[in-house]
Each structure stands twice: as structure tokens, then as C-alpha cells.
Amino acid sequence: MNVGIFGHGGAGKSTLFRALAGGEGVSQGKQAGVCAIKVPDDRVDRLAEIFRPKKVTHVSISFHDIDAGEPEFLSVQALAAMRNMDVLAVLLRGFSDDFHPAPPGGLSPPAEFREIASAMVLSDYLVAQKRIERMTKEARRDAEWTALHKAIEAFERDIPLRRVDIRGEEERAISGFRFISRIPMLLVLNVGEEGLGGEPYPELSKAAEEAKAPLVRLCAKVEEEISRLSPAEQAEFLREMGIARSARDQLVRGAFDAMEYISFITVGEDEVRAWNVRRGTSALGAAGRIHSDLEKGFIRAEVIPCEDFLRCGSMAKARTEGKLRLEGKEYIVKDGEIFHVRFNV
Ligand SMILES: Nc1nc2c(ncn2[C@@H]2O[C@H](COP(=O)(O)OP(=O)(O)OP(=O)(O)O)[C@@H](O)[C@H]2O)c(=O)[nH]1
Ligand SMILES: [Mg+2]
Known part of the structure; x- marks a missing residue:
């Protein structure tokens, strides 16, 4: 499963990425900005103790640090990278300090989210519009045409494809476009250290609910520091900071929720393995x-x-x-x- 982390410049994407990539159980890919994490699952570990198999395989999630490509927010490269993801983790900035002062109108993660969501819809709209113009010239009226029409109607009202009912043949006809607003989404609020333990920007919960996207709150900077500690120290530090679950756990859980995934397990002397499938x-x-x-x-x-x-x-x-x-x-x-x-x- 591939999870793309993206958001505005300076939202903390690379900091969060380093927090996820640091520590044990992570393999850094050949590509920069990609790391694979084993999804922790103590059921698998306990079964492995009983079966003592030659191989133990956890579900693996790859996280990608997607460059925002400033000044243009959704650059061609960013869009291309996003299309290959199974889940898009939208990182919103909820921190400010002396080095990173809030913008003139103040921080507003909900507004930032609306802006990003609209940019995603707009980029899909342009793709669909271009395609349908060609089809109209060719006088084509098939499942693809019907689906694209439904999509464009939604886009014109700023509705992501995720919330449009397109199935069966119509769905298959447009799946090749990899529309970004159709990819399951996860919201990540990057709060300042002082926001930990509380629930800053409660209005964001409502926005997430409306978008049917799971929301997690974390402090990327603190998590990055924690990721450099030994596992025992990490647990201790998390407790001290009042962090119930690490960024890694939260993102793994969030990605599973966004995908509506569950896992089942196969066992044997050769291999104990967890598999992910849609609920x-x-x-x-x-x-x-x-x-x-x-x-x-x-x-x-x-x-x-x-x-x-x-x-x-x-x-x-x-x-x-x-x-x-x-x-x-x-x-x-x-x-x-x-x-x-x-x-x-
Ligand atoms: N106080 C505070 N600073 C943070 C936090 N997360 C990131 N920063 C700082 O914000 C700055 C930008 O963070 P990056 O992780 O580089 O942001 P980015 O989203 O990767 O930025 P671009 O790659 O330029 O788009 C860095 O100086 C971080 O140390 C946080 O949770 N709290
Ligand atoms: Mg970066």
C-alpha cells in the first residue's frame, strides 16, 4: 500500500517523513523520499511464536514524501506522484513559532484543507474536460462518456469523485485516469508541541467528517525527535508527552481506515503472514x-x-x-x- 504525504510548502511533510522513516523496522527504498514500514500486529508475532515459521510477513506500507512543487501548488510532478498512491495523507499546518510565524491571516487548517481539496478537484476537472471534448468531437456516447459527465457535474460543484456514485462498467471505464479526488484521503494536522494532548482546531473534525476522511493530530517535530530514540526510550517519552499513539501507529491506522482495510492471517510452518483486504x-x-x-x-x-x-x-x-x-x-x-x-x- 502506498501512502503519499503532501500539503503546502513548510507544512512539515519532510519532518513527518523523517519521523516515520527513522528507527527500526523500516527499509529505505532506493528512491529518496520513500520508506516502507511493517504494520505492527502483535497477533502475527504471537502466531509466529507458536508456528516458528521460516518466514514472518507483516503488511507493509510505503510512505512517500511528495514535494509540493512550490510556487505552483499542484505541480505536474506532484500530480503524477499523487496518481500512483493508494491513500493521500494531506498534511495541514497547525503550528507556528519564532522561526515559522503564522501567515498574515493567521493559521487556518480547515481553510488550508478546503483549498487543497479544491485544487485536487480542479486538476481532475481539467483532465475530464479535455477528454470529453475529444469524445464529443468523435460523437462517442459510451460508459466512459456517461461516467465523465457525472464526474464533471460533480467537479463543477466542487465535489470530489470520492463522493460520486460511479460503479461497474462506468467505474472501469474511467479507472485509468486515476482521478486524484477519487483516491481515499487521510487528514493529518501537524500541531505545535503545545497542542499535544488537546484537540486544537476542533472545527477541522467536522470538515474531516464531511469529507469522510479520518483525521489524526500529531506534532511532526516531536515525533522526529522521538524516532531517534531506542524503542524503550520511545515508549517512555511518548508517555511523558501525553501522546497515546506514535505518529507511525496513527498513520498506519489512519491509512487502513481510509482504505477501509482489515487484515487476515495465514499460518503454517513456511510462513505466517498478514494480508490486507477491503472490509x-x-x-x-x-x-x-x-x-x-x-x-x-x-x-x-x-x-x-x-x-x-x-x-x-x-x-x-x-x-x-x-x-x-x-x-x-x-x-x-x-x-x-x-x-x-x-x-x-
Ligand atoms: N514548531 C514546529 N515546527 C515544525 C513542525 N513540523 C515542522 N516544523 C518546522 O517547519 C519547517 C518546515 O518543515 P518541513 O518538514 O521541511 O516542511 P515541508 O512540508 O517538507 O516543506 P517543503 O518540502 O518545503 O514543502 C522546518 O523548519 C521544521 O523544523 C512542528 O510540528 N512544530
Ligand atoms: Mg519537504
């Missing part, structure tokens, strides 16, 4: 996430909530206690379930 994914869909053969040859899925398994201690015991269930294709997979596909190809 509401069927057993068949989850099988396909693991391997297309499992989807093609799907017979049944053996399912057990991780907590039940851990209580029983072994599959044999879980089976005799009736905790292990057999489910068909349509079954909806739940977060934290251990999942095993019986298949035949």
Missing part, C-alpha cells in the same frame, strides 16, 4: 488475494478468529472445541481471522 471482502476474494489458483480452485475456507486459536493453542484443539469453521465462497472475512483455503486445481 466486506468475501472468502473467495481473500483467496484470490493470496493466489489466483486458490480463487480458481476454491472449495472451502477454514476460518478461526486469531484470539480463539491462541486460547486453544493448537489447530487440533480448536477443531475439537468446534472453533474452526468451514465457510463457503460468499463468507465475509473479518479482521484478525486465521484463514486457510482448501482448493483443487
Whole structure:
């Protein structure tokens, strides 16, 4: 999963990125400004202790520091980078100090958010408009044309594509455009040190709710300092500062929420592994996430909530206690379930 961090110049993107990239469990990609984080999941760790597999695989999230490309806010490069993301984390500035004084009208993260959201819609509008002009010349009236019309109607009212009901054939017809206002979004308010523990800019919560975007509050500068400490010191420092969850935990959780992801787990002697899928994914869909053969040859899925398994201690015991269930294709997979596909190809 790729999460792009972007926002106005000086909002603290690179500071936040360094906070995420610092410390353990992070692999810096070859590319500058990209780092991959293992999603912490103690269920996976506990299962690994029982199965002692050759390999343990957590869900991985890559964070990208997307340069704002000032003075033009959404530069061509920034737009191109954003299109490749699964989640856009919009960073809003909520701090000021002697070195970074507030702009003349004062800080207003909600206004900053509206401006960014509108810029995203405008850039999509231009793409859609150009395309539909061509299609009109060619007198094309297919699913793509219908979908683009719906999109343009929304854009003209400053509504992001995320909130427009476009499905099936129409959705497929326009998916190639990678419209930015359709990508799930996460709001990140970068507050000053003094804002920690409180809930600064409460009006931003309402804006986030309306946009159906999760909102997290953090102080990038403090988090960057914390990320340089040892894990034990980090826990201590977070407690002292009254920070319930680190920036990394908050962003991972926020990205999962924005994507409406859950994770299920596969276990065995070779590998214990967590997988992410959209909430509401069927057993068949989850099988396909693991391997297309499992989807093609799907017979049944053996399912057990991780907590039940851990209580029983072994599959044999879980089976005799009736905790292990057999489910068909349509079954909806739940977060934290251990999942095993019986298949035949
Ligand atoms: N007081 C305070 N300063 C911060 C905070 N976060 C970032 N800064 C400072 O703000 C300045 C800009 O931060 P950057 O992380 O470089 O911002 P950016 O969004 O990457 O900026 P560009 O790459 O220029 O678009 C730096 O001097 C940071 O130290 C914060 O939470 N509190
Ligand atoms: Mg930067």
C-alpha cells in the first residue's frame, strides 16, 4: 500500500517523513523520499511464536514524501506522484513559532484543507474536460462518456469523485485516469508541541467528517525527535508527552481506515503472514488475494478468529472445541481471522 504525504510548502511533510522513516523496522527504498514500514500486529508475532515459521510477513506500507512543487501548488510532478498512491495523507499546518510565524491571516487548517481539496478537484476537472471534448468531437456516447459527465457535474460543484456514485462498467471505464479526488484521503494536522494532548482546531473534525476522511493530530517535530530514540526510550517519552499513539501507529491506522482495510492471517510452518483486504471482502476474494489458483480452485475456507486459536493453542484443539469453521465462497472475512483455503486445481 502506498501512502503519499503532501500539503503546502513548510507544512512539515519532510519532518513527518523523517519521523516515520527513522528507527527500526523500516527499509529505505532506493528512491529518496520513500520508506516502507511493517504494520505492527502483535497477533502475527504471537502466531509466529507458536508456528516458528521460516518466514514472518507483516503488511507493509510505503510512505512517500511528495514535494509540493512550490510556487505552483499542484505541480505536474506532484500530480503524477499523487496518481500512483493508494491513500493521500494531506498534511495541514497547525503550528507556528519564532522561526515559522503564522501567515498574515493567521493559521487556518480547515481553510488550508478546503483549498487543497479544491485544487485536487480542479486538476481532475481539467483532465475530464479535455477528454470529453475529444469524445464529443468523435460523437462517442459510451460508459466512459456517461461516467465523465457525472464526474464533471460533480467537479463543477466542487465535489470530489470520492463522493460520486460511479460503479461497474462506468467505474472501469474511467479507472485509468486515476482521478486524484477519487483516491481515499487521510487528514493529518501537524500541531505545535503545545497542542499535544488537546484537540486544537476542533472545527477541522467536522470538515474531516464531511469529507469522510479520518483525521489524526500529531506534532511532526516531536515525533522526529522521538524516532531517534531506542524503542524503550520511545515508549517512555511518548508517555511523558501525553501522546497515546506514535505518529507511525496513527498513520498506519489512519491509512487502513481510509482504505477501509482489515487484515487476515495465514499460518503454517513456511510462513505466517498478514494480508490486507477491503472490509466486506468475501472468502473467495481473500483467496484470490493470496493466489489466483486458490480463487480458481476454491472449495472451502477454514476460518478461526486469531484470539480463539491462541486460547486453544493448537489447530487440533480448536477443531475439537468446534472453533474452526468451514465457510463457503460468499463468507465475509473479518479482521484478525486465521484463514486457510482448501482448493483443487
Ligand atoms: N514548531 C514546529 N515546527 C515544525 C513542525 N513540523 C515542522 N516544523 C518546522 O517547519 C519547517 C518546515 O518543515 P518541513 O518538514 O521541511 O516542511 P515541508 O512540508 O517538507 O516543506 P517543503 O518540502 O518545503 O514543502 C522546518 O523548519 C521544521 O523544523 C512542528 O510540528 N512544530
Ligand atoms: Mg519537504
